[in-house]
Amino acid sequence: MSVLPINSDQPPLVLQDLLFKLKVRDVMTTDVITVRRADTMRYAQALMKTHRITGVPVAEQGRLYGIVSMDDIITALETGAMDRPVEERMTTRVVVLEADMPLSFGASYFEKYRFGRFPVLDRDHRLCGILASRDISASLLIELYKEYCRLEARVPPLAVRAEPARSIHIRVHRYDFENAGKGAHEIKKTLAAMGVEPAHIRRASIAAYELEMNLVVHSFGGVLRANIGPGEVVVKACDDGPGIADVELALQDGFSTANDWVRSLGFGAGMGLGNVRRVADEFSIQSSAGAGTSVRAVVRWPAAGGAP
Amino acid sequence: MTLEQAARALSAEWVHPGPAGAATRSLRGVVATDLMSDLLVADRHGHLVLTSLASDQVIRTADIVGAPAVVVVNGKPLPAGMVDLARELGVALLRSTLPMYEACVAVARAAGP
Numbered sequence: 001m002s003v004l005p006i007n008s009d010q011p012p013l014v015l016q017d018l019l020f021k022l023k024v025r026d027v028m029t030t031d032v033i034t035v036r037r038a039d040t041m042r043y044a045q046a047l048m049k050t051h052r053i054t055g056v057p058v059a060e061q062g063r064l065y066g067i068v069s070m071d072d073i074i075t076a077l078e079t080g081a082m083d084r085p086v087e088e089r090m091t092t093r094v095v096v097l098e099a100d101m102p103l104s105f106g107a108s109y110f111e112k113y114r115f116g117r118f119p120v121l122d123r124d125h126r127l128c129g130i131l132a133s134r135d136i137s138a139s140l141l142i143e144l145y146k147e148y149c150r151l152e153a154r155v156p157p158l159a160v161r162a163e164p165a166r167s168i169h170i171r172v173h174r175y176d177f178e179n180a181g182k183g184a185h186e187i188k189k190t191l192a193a194m195g196v197e198p199a200h201i202r203r204a205s206i207a208a209y210e211l212e213m214n215l216v217v218h219s220f221g222g223v224l225r226a227n228i229g230p231g232e233v234v235v236k237a238c239d240d241g242p243g244i245a246d247v248e249l250a251l252q253d254g255f256s257t258a259n260d261w262v263r264s265l266g267f268g269a270g271m272g273l274g275n276v277r278r279v280a281d282e283f284s285i286q287s288s289a290g291a292g293t294s295v296r297a298v299v300r301w302p303a304a305g306g307a308p
Numbered sequence: 309m310t311l312e313q314a315a316r317a318l319s320a321e322w323v324h325p326g327p328a329g330a331a332t333r334s335l336r337g338v339v340a341t342d343l344m345s346d347l348l349v350a351d352r353h354g355h356l357v358l359t360s361l362a363s364d365q366v367i368r369t370a371d372i373v374g375a376p377a378v379v380v381v382n383g384k385p386l387p388a389g390m391v392d393l394a395r396e397l398g399v400a401l402l403r404s405t406l407p408m409y410e411a412c413v414a415v416a417r418a419a420g421p
Contacts, residue, residue, distance in 0.1 A: 178389070181368035185397070188372065198353070202374055206348055209372045213344075266361045266369075269345035278349075 018143050019104035024097050027106070027139040028120045028129035034059040035068065037087035041076040044068045044086050057119045058090050062126035064119055066090035096121050099128055103139075106131055166190055168226040172215040172237075177265060180216040183224040184209035187235070190228060200301040203279040204233045207297040210272040211237035217262050219293065232281075232300040238292060245289040251277065309335050309419040311377050311400060314356055317418035318404040318411055320379055323391055326400025330376055338419070340412050344369045358411055364389050371397040379404055381411045 034057050035044045044056055048070075055069045068090045076082050076089050097106050097118045109118055110133050120129040168190060170183035188205040196204075208226060215222045215237055222239030244250045251273050258268020273295070277283040280297035287293035312331040315322065325331060336354035339347055342361045353374030359366055362384040370378050376399065380386060383405035394401035404411055 177363075177365060181365065181372065184372055185368065198374065202353055202372075205372045209369070210348060265363060266342055266344035266359075266365060269343050271345040271349050275345070275349050 015140065015144075016104070018140060018147070019107055020102050022103040022139065022143065023099065024101045024103060024106045024120055024131055025099035025129065027103055027135050028097075028099070028131040029135060030129045032057060032059075032119075032127060032130045034127070035086055036060055037065055038085050040083050041068070041073060041086055041089050042082040045073045045076075045082065048073070054116045057094075057127060057130065058086050059119075059127045062128075064094065064096070064121065064125075064127045066092040067094050067119065094119060097131055099123075103136065107136055110136075166194075166228045168224075168228075170212075170224045172212055172219075172222055172224055174216065174219060174221045176216055180213055181209055183212045183226075187226045187228075187233065190226075191233065194228070196301055200299060204235065204299040206279050207276045207299060208235045210276045211235060211295055211297065213267055214272050214295075215239055217258055217267055222292070231303050232298055235280075235297045235299070236295065238294045241290065241292050243289045243291045244285075244287040244293055247285055247287055250287075251285075309415075311335060311356065313418050314338075314377075314379070314415055315402055317414045318379055318381075318402070318406055320402040320404040322400075322402055323386060324394040324399075324401040326377060326394075327398045330400045333376065335377070338412075338415055339375070340408060342408075347373055347375070356415070358408065358415065360384060360408055362386050362390060364393050366390065367393040367397060367399050367401070370399050376400060377402065379411070381406055381408050 033047060033051050033053065035047060037058055037060065048054065048056055055067055057064055058066045058068060065087065068086050072089050072091060076084065081089055095109065095113055095115065095118060097109060097120045099120050099122050117130050117132040119127055120131055122128040168183065168186055170186065172183065184205050187208045188201055191201045191204060208224065212224050215224060219239030220241050222237060225236045227234045249255050253274045254270045256268050256270030262268040273285070276295065276297050279299065281300045282298035285293065285295045310332050314335065335356045337352055338356045338358060339350050340358035341347060342359055344365055347357060347369050350373070355375050357366070357370050357375045357378045358381055359378065360380065360382045362380050364387070366378055367390055378399060379402045381404050383403065386403060391401060406414060
């Protein structure tokens with residue numbers, strides 16, 4: 001006995017549609033395993049065991065005579081009738097489906113009769129298939145997938161913006177002068193590939209480079225991010241500390257806490273943050289001693305063909 | 309003044325010639341400094357960088373600010389990484405034995421009034 005895992009009275013609309021649209025013939029198994037009337041119940045039982053089925057129609061030349069079910073086999077075992085012909089022991093009052101019936105009708109039969117399968121007859125009342133509950137489940141899955149693909153194909157693509165947004169994310173390590181500047185170079189390269197005007201690329205690159213060098217020189221390490229959208233790039237540098245005790249002082253040109261080694265490399269002159277603020281259209285900084293520092297700089301440019 | 313003329317005035321050795329045409333392109337000025345911060349603050353591009361600092365970061369900074377050429381003065385030895393980076397980023401790299409002050413004077417004379 002099998003029960004479909006769907007409610008055929010009030011299934012979801014998409015299932016209702018499919019159950020009505022599909023016919024029994026679309027779903028049924030056409031390669032039907034059958035026995036003849038003269039075959040023994042033992043033969044029928046062996047056939048059912050081999051093919052792992054719980055019922056086998058009795059048919060000859062397309063004409064359906066009955067069905068041998070598991071109940072019939074058990075009864076034959078109990079009464080010692082396994083070597084009797086199936087025509088003596090088969091169920092003759094067989095509930096059948098017609099191939100042209102909507103699948104919704106077939107599904108309702110599983111609930112109504114609680115049988116595992118139903119023989120299917122064609123318009124000439126000849127056996128042309130068999131419908132099991134798993135046939136319905138499998139075909140519904142396939143049809144639902146097709147429906148999903150069809151609906152997905154109808155979904156319009158996301159609106160294409162004049163300049164697709166791009167993100168750059170680079171981890172920066174303390175005192176890693178060897179790699180310092182690679183992030184800013186990546187941002188510069190990306191903006192150039194997008195056709196942004198050199199003057200704006202230069203401003204954005206300088207802001208990113210200054211912030212990247214600050215991460216290398218002054219922080220315990222952090223992350224440089226750039227989000228490039230239409231007409232702007234937002235550069236952010238966030239670090240893991242040690243934080244700035246006096247932000248206003250740090251913004252003054254010439255103020256620096258860099259050590260001699262850093263200065264010998266040409267950095268640490270105390271111009272960085274001020275320079276970022278100078279080249280950016282928008283600038284903000286959050287920091288406190290003992291905590292991390294977060295700097296945000298936005299560089300904007302006019303849209304292609306737009307007002308300056 | 310072109311890079312070629314500046315190199316002649318500085319008696320500079322060409323370490324990396326930069327992209328095609330770099331030698332004959334006009335320079336838009338000169339920045340002489342050992343501070344990368346100064347380069348980053350200078351509001352110009354297409355200029356020559358004169359420096360006595362020989363490090364990778366000079367090339368990176370030149371690339372960021374749009375300086376097409378760097379001349380390292382005082383005849384300082386150039387680290388291999390600096391030369392490699394100049395090739396990678398397409399920045400012309402030269403070396404002159406002149407000290408910084410003399411180098412500035414030589415370039416200024418070559419540039420003319």
